[in-house]
Structure formats: C-alpha cells, structure tokens
Amino acid sequence: MTDFSNSMLSLAIILSSMFAIVGVMYGLLKYRDATLKLPVDREQLTRIPAYGLQQQIQDLQMDLIGSMLMGAMIVSLPFAVSSLKAHITIGQFPWISVTTGLMGLAYCGFKTWKNFSKLTKLRLGHTAEIATANELIGLQALGYQVFHDVQADGFNIDHLAVGKNGVFAIETKGRHKRNKDLLQTNGN
Numbered sequence: 001m002t003d004f005s006n007s008m009l010s011l012a013i014i015l016s017s018m019f020a021i022v023g024v025m026y027g028l029l030k031y032r033d034a035t036l037k038l039p040v041d042r043e044q045l046t047r048i049p050a051y052g053l054q055q056q057i058q059d060l061q062m063d064l065i066g067s068m069l070m071g072a073m074i075v076s077l078p079f080a081v082s083s084l085k086a087h088i089t090i091g092q093f094p095w096i097s098v099t100t101g102l103m104g105l106a107y108c109g110f111k112t113w114k115n116f117s118k119l120t121k122l123r124l125g126h127t128a129e130i131a132t133a134n135e136l137i138g139l140q141a142l143g144y145q146v147f148h149d150v151q152a153d154g155f156n157i158d159h160l161a162v163g164k165n166g167v168f169a170i171e172t173k174g175r176h177k178r179n180k181d182l183l184q185t186n187g188n
Helices: 003-035 051-089 095-142 179-185
Strands: 145-152 155-163 166-170
Touching (some): 003 179, 095 145, 095 155
Antiparallel strands (some): 155 166
C-alpha cells in the first residue's frame, strides 16, 4: 500500500466511529419523529418568563460541548492516524485496539440510546408541566395563587393552587401520542 492510501485507511477507520454514533442518533431522531408526537403544540402555549433566553442558553451549552469535543478530536486525530498508519505499514493490524474500540463504540452507542430515551421522556414531562401551568394561569383571575415545582424532602409538587376553596396539589403526567393513533382519530 502507498503512504497516501495508508493515511486514508487510517483516517477512515477513525472517522467511522464518529459517523456510527451520529448515525445512531440520526436514526433515533427519525424514528421518534415518525412515531411520536407531543400531546401539546409548544408554540400555542403562553410563554413563561425568560423562555427565549432559556432556549438560547441550552443551544449555546450544546454548542460549547460540541466545540470542546471537536477540539479534543482535532488534537488527537493526527496522532491516531499516524499510529494506525504505522501499524498498517508494518503489516501488523492492531486487533486488540480495534476490539477495544468496537467495545467502546458499542458502549457509547448504548449510552447514547439510553440518554436519548431519557431526554425524550424529560422533554415530554417538561412540555406537560408547561401546558398545565398555562391552563392554571386562569385561576389567578379567580383569586387563587398558583405555585409551580414546589420542592419538598424527597419529592416535589408540580403545581399548587391556593384559594378560598382550599389548597390543591396538582400532579402532571404526559403521554406521547403515536402518529398512527393520530391518523386513526382523524379518520384517515
């Protein structure tokens, strides 16, 4: 093999792991979007204070994490390529390193799937609580005071409405709507 082809093979081996994880995430996103729908249209809700800033902060946090990971990858990529290239050139393929790498990739793929599932559930819970808070705003005109996410020892109360008729603790639960159920409900 030529020096250039050794370099390209080394680079392809290293980048394939990144593309495998990105492929897993892309597939999970496509599957989720094709099968699930939030029960509430987020754009129709009354926006909470600083909602736009919250979204910008979350976006910038993701960009920051991505930039830091990209920086680490850019620094380590030339060393990894030269190491793989050296192994390929002398004809000793690093099977132990490849096996370890594949095991690490499988672990990262599994963790990505688990975290993605958890993120989807948290997003649903967040949206359901915002929708409930949006509905409870009307109680303030009737003299109620409404509190959200009241913390206690070992648990929280999602919403608390206090008025002349009593104190009401409201627990919010959300459930995704499957797209196929939506089609059956609409008569399509």
